[in-house]
Each structure stands twice: as structure tokens, then as C-alpha cells.
Amino acid sequence: MSSTGSSAVQTPKTFQPRIFSGIQPSGGITLGNYLGALKRFVEKQNEGIETVYCMVDMHAITVWQDPEKLRYATREGAAAFIAAGLDPARSILFNQSQVSAHAELGWIFNCVARLGWMNRMTQFKDKAGKNAEAASLGLYAYPALMAADILAYHATMVPVGEDQKQHLELTRDIAIKFNHDYGIDYFPIVEPVIEGAATRVMSLRDGTKKMSKSDPSDQSRINLTDDADAIAAKIRKAKTDAEPLPETLAGLKDRPEARNLINIFAALSDKTPDAVVAEYAGAQFGTFKPALADLAVAKLSPITTEMSRLMKDPAEIDRILGQGADRAEAIARPIVDQVYDITGMIRSRR
Numbered sequence: 001m002s003s004t005g006s007s008a009v010q011t012p013k014t015f016q017p018r019i020f021s022g023i024q025p026s027g028g029i030t031l032g033n034y035l036g037a038l039k040r041f042v043e044k045q046n047e048g049i050e051t052v053y054c055m056v057d058m059h060a061i062t063v064w065q066d067p068e069k070l071r072y073a074t075r076e077g078a079a080a081f082i083a084a085g086l087d088p089a090r091s092i093l094f095n096q097s098q099v100s101a102h103a104e105l106g107w108i109f110n111c112v113a114r115l116g117w118m119n120r121m122t123q124f125k126d127k128a129g130k131n132a133e134a135a136s137l138g139l140y141a142y143p144a145l146m147a148a149d150i151l152a153y154h155a156t157m158v159p160v161g162e163d164q165k166q167h168l169e170l171t172r173d174i175a176i177k178f179n180h181d182y183g184i185d186y187f188p189i190v191e192p193v194i195e196g197a198a199t200r201v202m203s204l205r206d207g208t209k210k211m212s213k214s215d216p217s218d219q220s221r222i223n224l225t226d227d228a229d230a231i232a233a234k235i236r237k238a239k240t241d242a243e244p245l246p247e248t249l250a251g252l253k254d255r256p257e258a259r260n261l262i263n264i265f266a267a268l269s270d271k272t273p274d275a276v277v278a279e280y281a282g283a284q285f286g287t288f289k290p291a292l293a294d295l296a297v298a299k300l301s302p303i304t305t306e307m308s309r310l311m312k313d314p315a316e317i318d319r320i321l322g323q324g325a326d327r328a329e330a331i332a333r334p335i336v337d338q339v340y341d342i343t344g345m346i347r348s349r350r
């Protein structure tokens, strides 16, 4: 293609399978992030698909972040990825702000997405709360930047937790509208990959609320930095009801806290929730909770230990992120350059 941006745009007709996903460094990594995202990211890497994973620091600042804490959380998130089994030689691991293609394509998508679409985003409503007037413009526009994160790589599959489903539908709408408006089959229509027993891990204090790094109560979540005693104590104190566990999953229908603990057990042990209920049918929480605590400690402690070892060498983490950013840039730059050509922007610099 000519560097002056002529109309000779090449259209990719088929898209090679590529996975993209991201995590915000807006706090520590929770068990929800681990089971809903990280653990599955590593599984995808091990299936041999090309995988691109990103600490989305530019998303994090849609809500004010202390700069030192943001840097720390970005490194800690990267350490969590690696400790959970991500191999930076096989997967691309980087932080978003080092690859400017994200912000550039994000702007283009701000001009593709419609206000009516953005107004339907439930995460904005949840995060902005009652005082939406005081929320940042970035928080409102955030799903368009998320679409850019994905589409700058022509990614075809996006593993996420259940809460991100609506943003992925928006990503599809943006791709469809861009393709339609410019009469070109340029962006793939991404597939959300929301699978497994723990697509929505709930708070340990309230089975109707998502486990979140921003919940004011630390008792509501397990952090990947919690030690064995803290994990066991949080599970022991987790809210439950007074009934024993039922014979089948259907018996957990109106018991969100019990259902959550079963799902966590299933995801940690790579079993189905059905199998876990069958195993503990009739058991009291006095039996089930210690078993879950042992399992959680056995699975999470090695990750926690490895994370703290990695965090002792921040320069090495930064080096990995920088190298990942170089590889990410090599994919995203030509894709976004082509978007400039498609949309009629002159590119005449050498």
C-alpha cells in the first residue's frame, strides 16, 4: 500500500484466530479475575491460539488513580498473569498506554459509536452511580476504547467474565457499522468467550453482587495477594444459609451464596458444578467450607508466592511489558494505519 494513503486498501477476507483480552490495573487481582479471566487466558495460550493480553492502564484512569498505585497495580497484574502460567514468550503481554494504536483507534470509534448505544451501557450506569454528571467523559466513552483494544489486533475471540458481555456486543456493533459505513469488510465480528463454572464470581458477603476489586469490604473478595490464613478466614466467614447442600444443582436456585461457593469450588478443581454438588450432597457448610478453603489455598498459594517473587524485580516486569508492547505494536500499527487510509486521513510523513 502506498504511504501517501491512496484508496488502494487491501481487504482481509478471512481473519486468523487471535485472542485479545484485558484487565484493569485499578486495584489488586481478585479470585473473580483469576477464575473468570486469568486462568482461562492461560488455558487459551496452552491451546496454541495466538494470545494478546493487556493491562489496560488507560481504562483504569477513567476513574482517578494515584499514579504510584497505578504503576504498582500494572506490574502486579502482569506478575499475576505470569504466576498464573502465562508465558511471555508465547503470549504477548503488555500495558495499553505503550501502544498508541489503542488511543488512536479509540478516537475513530468514538466517531462510529452512537450516543444511543453508549446510553445503554449498564456498567457506566453502575460505576457513575447517582451522580453521573460528575463522571469523566472517559468513563462514558470507555466501551469504544475497549472495542479499539480488540479490533486494533483484528482479534476474533475475547475471553471475559459475564459482566463484559454487553461491551462485546457493542464491539460487534462498532465493527459492523464501520464496515458498513466505509463499504469494506475490514473488521472481524468478534466472538465473546464466556465459559466455565465461574463466569461471574459473586461477593463473599452478598451473593447477588459481583466480587470486585473496588468493593469497599475486603472480606467480600479473595485477593491473589492474600495469604493462606486470610483465604481460609474469608471462606469460613463467607455468607451462607442454614440449609445443607442439596442433591442437585436445581436445589441451589434461590441460594445465591451457596451457588457461588459451589461454582468457585468447581472452577478451582476443574470440575462441573453438577459434579461438586453430587460429591457434597447433604453436607453442611461446616464440612464444605473447610474443603473449599483447603482447595483455594492449594491452588492460589503457589501463585501468590510466585507473584511476590516476581514483584521483587520490577525492572524485569517492565522489560517484559516493553517487549510485549513492541510485539503488540507490530500487529496493531499496520491495522490502524490502514484505518486512516480507509477513513481518508492523509499519511505523508516518512
Ligand code: AMP
Pocket (backbone or CB within 6 Å): 022, 023, 024, 025, 032, 033, 034, 035, 036, 037, 159, 160, 161, 162, 163, 164, 198, 199, 200, 201, 202, 210, 211, 212, 213
Ligand atoms: P476488571 O477487573 O474489571 O478489569 O476485569 C478483568 C476481567 O476479569 C474481565 O474479563 C472480567 O469480566 C473478569 N472479572 C472481573 N470480576 C469478575 C468476577 N467477579 N467473576 C468473573 N469474572 C470477573
Ligand code: TRP
Pocket (backbone or CB within 6 Å): 020, 021, 022, 023, 024, 056, 059, 145, 146, 149, 150, 158, 159, 160, 164, 167
Ligand atoms: N472492560 C474490561 C473490564 O473492565 C477490561 C478490558 C478493556 C477488556 N479492554 C478490553 C477486556 C478488551 C477484553 C478485551 O473488565
